[in-house]
Amino acid sequence: MSDIRIVRxxxxxxxxxWRALTDPALMALWQMRPEGFSPVVGTRxxxxxxxxxxxxxxxxxxxxxxxxxxVLSYSWVGDENGKPTRVTYTLAPHGGGTRLTFLHSGFTxxxxxxxxxxxxxxxxxxxxxxxxxxxxxxxDDAGKLRPSSTLKPKY
Numbered sequence: 001m002s003d004i005r006i007v008r009x010x011x012x013x014x015x016x017x018w019r020a021l022t023d024p025a026l027m028a029l030w031q032m033r034p035e036g037f038s039p040v041v042g043t044r045x046x047x048x049x050x051x052x053x054x055x056x057x058x059x060x061x062x063x064x065x066x067x068x069x070x071v072l073s074y075s076w077v078g079d080e081n082g083k084p085t086r087v088t089y090t091l092a093p094h095g096g097g098t099r100l101t102f103l104h105s106g107f108t109x110x111x112x113x114x115x116x117x118x119x120x121x122x123x124x125x126x127x128x129x130x131x132x133x134x135x136x137x138x139x140d141d142a143g144k145l146r147p148s149s150t151l152k153p154k155y
Contacts, residue, residue, distance in 0.1 A: 002116040004104040008128050011097040012136050018069035019143030020135050021089055026145065028153035030131040032059065039066040045074075049155045056080065061087075076104070083108065102128055 010017055020026045022039040032047035035058075043063045051057030056079070064086070065073040073088040085106035092099050104124060107116040138149040145151070 002107040002113045004102070004107075004116050004121045004124055006100075006102040006124060006128050008100045008102070009094055009097060010100060010133065010136060012139075013141075014069040014091045014093055014098045016136065016139055016141070016143045017091055017098045017100060018072075020132060020139065021072055021091075022066075022068075023143070026135060026139075026143075028155070029145075029151045030135045031127055031154070033153055033155040037061075039063060039068065039072055041066055100128065 020030070022037075024034045024037050027034045027037065032049040034045055035048055036045040037043065038045075041063050045061050045063075047059040047061060049057055060077045061074045063072070063074045065071055065088070070091050071088070073086060075084045076087050077084050083106070085104060088103045088105070090101040090103075092101075102124065104116070104120065107113065135151060138146050138151055140146055
């Protein structure tokens with residue numbers, strides 16, 4: 001089984017990072033656009049982006065664990081006949097900020113290896129290493145987007 005595991009330290013509070021991970025308006029600034037998302041166990045939602053050859057343009061998800069501000073986990077089905085994988089964000093106070101441990105697990109077989117390591121892994125690394133820090137920098141201490149922000153949803 002192949003997994004994507006990324007650990008990042010951010011100079012922001014767990015509450016602020018939690019907000020960026022769970023507020024639909026903020027989520028849309030650093031990842032796909034959420035539709036119907038709420039950080040409540042059992043919530044079914046979609047993450048929507050631009051369709052690509054071989055991909056329908058959305059992911060179907062269901063929240064399986066949510067404990068503010070420390071754990072968010074949801075199932076992830078990217079293709080109509082795809083097997084579910086799981087995305088988990090674990091937040092912990094660390095050095096005056098927050099350590100995020102990200103795990104996207106459940107990829108199987110050679111296809112899963114290719115998907116995890118060559119296709120999705122680099123995307124997650126960019127989002128967590130570059131894109132979400134830009135969003136966090138544009139949030140005030142309460143986790144609200146600053147009026148001067150020029151950030152726009154990706155999709």
